Amino acid sequence: MTFDQILGHDRQKEILSRSLASGRLAHAYLFSGPDGVGKRLMALALARAIVCHEQRGCGNCLACRKIDHQNHPDLHLLEPDGNSIKIEQVRSFQKDLHLKPLEASRKICLIEEADSMTVGAANALLKTLEEPRGDTLLILLTAHPNRLLETIRSRCQPLPFTRHPNSRIQAQLEKQLGIDSTESHVLAALSEGSFKKAFGKDRELYLDKRRKLLKTLTGLSPGSILPILDFAEQISADKTVLPDILEIFQAFYRDVMMILQGRGDNHLVNLDLKEKIHRVSGRENIASILAKLEALIEVRRQLDRNVNRQLAMEVLLLKLAA
Ligand SMILES: [Zn+2]
Structure with missing residues (x-):
């Protein structure tokens, strides 16, 4: 997934690709917004653009493909183990952050459902946020930014995502699934701006x-x-x-x-x-x-x-x- 392939979120794409081009990426971002609107896709597109041998997230080079298969040695995905992200999980990736990136210019860590971190995990993460290194990038994803510790929020560059307009979802449903306009209207209206909902099990x-x-x-x-x-x-x-x-x-x-x-x-x-x-x-x-x-x-x-x-x-x- 390159930036161009992501539907909507033009402002967010522009902010990220500009920062990337000028070498001014933040050390940590907080992608917030409803579930299923494309926060994770955007984070992976950014990761690809960073590691890409052609420096644009081409999708064809080995580095891009490793991101797509989520087996790039410099990409870490942290997600809830059961209901929460635990302190052991944070500690284990922190150990790895102390080493130099293996293949890319930075180590990238995606923290999904960041609001599910236990207090212990959040406090452990705070240490990394307080002493940022030039060769790491943290991307926290959450649908509930208010549930994060204020100390965490304030150390991340916020990048809010909004719901997709119904018309955009409706058009994609008709194009990709070939369903009629009444059904696509119902699906788009009930999916509350989430592509994941409109196209998923719902x-x-x-x-x-x-x-x-x-x-x-x-x-x-x-x-x-x-x-x-x-x-x-x-x-x-x-x-x-x-x-x-x-x-x-x-x-x-x-x-x-x-x-x-x-x-x-x-x-x-x-x-x-x-x-x-x-x-x-x-x-x-x-x-x-x-x-x-x-x-x-x-x-x-x-x-x-x-x-x-x-x-x-x-x-x-x-x-x-x-
Ligand atoms: Zn590439």
């Missing part, structure tokens, strides 16, 4: 499975409790998918709200479910939809606090079925 969830989920949801009635309990069990089964399912519910009720407020169909996320949205808006009003959207926001907050998932979903679905 695709099936956001297309077919979404339709099934919303069919079950809108078929629930407050008087029959068994289907509610079954559905709660079903959606709470997978902890990692649940937030995306809740996002699908939220987007649906926001669509209903749009119709109740008299906005046109072109504002909808679920363009393929226009009829259903109009039908549901016929039996709801602004106050009832607001209550449902609030219930969804509240339950997402509760999930962050590790409440019993199934119980929380039962309570939520009772409110949504009302």
Whole structure:
């Protein structure tokens, strides 16, 4: 991946390639921004440009290929071991930083999900940041810069990344996957500006499975409790998918709200479910939809606090079925 091959993020590309060309790269960067927007790709493109025999990240030379295969001796990737990056991991790469780079002009270390460093690991890393060496480059990646120690943040050059506009994601989906404009619209709207989400495992969830989920949801009635309990069990089964399912519910009720407020169909996320949205808006009003959207926001907050998932979903679905 060269800078040119990365979609969007023109300002970030320009900053990095200019600093590289003028020999003024920082010792440490903090790439922050939502998951799946291309922070890691950009970091690897920078690494390639640094080690490349042609000094541009050509992609063909041996050094570039080693970066692509992540077996370049001067590239270190630090990622969470389980839930966190541990002090032993930081110490082990620090030992290596004391040696001279083997093939490139610098040693490059990518720290993924840098906010997952334990306090011990963060404090150990601080030593490296406080005494930077000319032949090392640290790139910290995070979707949650506020969770990093202020002392770490202040020693890195910040480079924030933003979400991709829906139109860019939609165009790529149509080009690369050959899907129609309604499906690409739904996927782009639900992927929240993340290429990773739009092209990743969520695709099936956001297309077919979404339709099934919303069919079950809108078929629930407050008087029959068994289907509610079954559905709660079903959606709470997978902890990692649940937030995306809740996002699908939220987007649906926001669509209903749009119709109740008299906005046109072109504002909808679920363009393929226009009829259903109009039908549901016929039996709801602004106050009832607001209550449902609030219930969804509240339950997402509760999930962050590790409440019993199934119980929380039962309570939520009772409110949504009302
Ligand atoms: Zn190259």
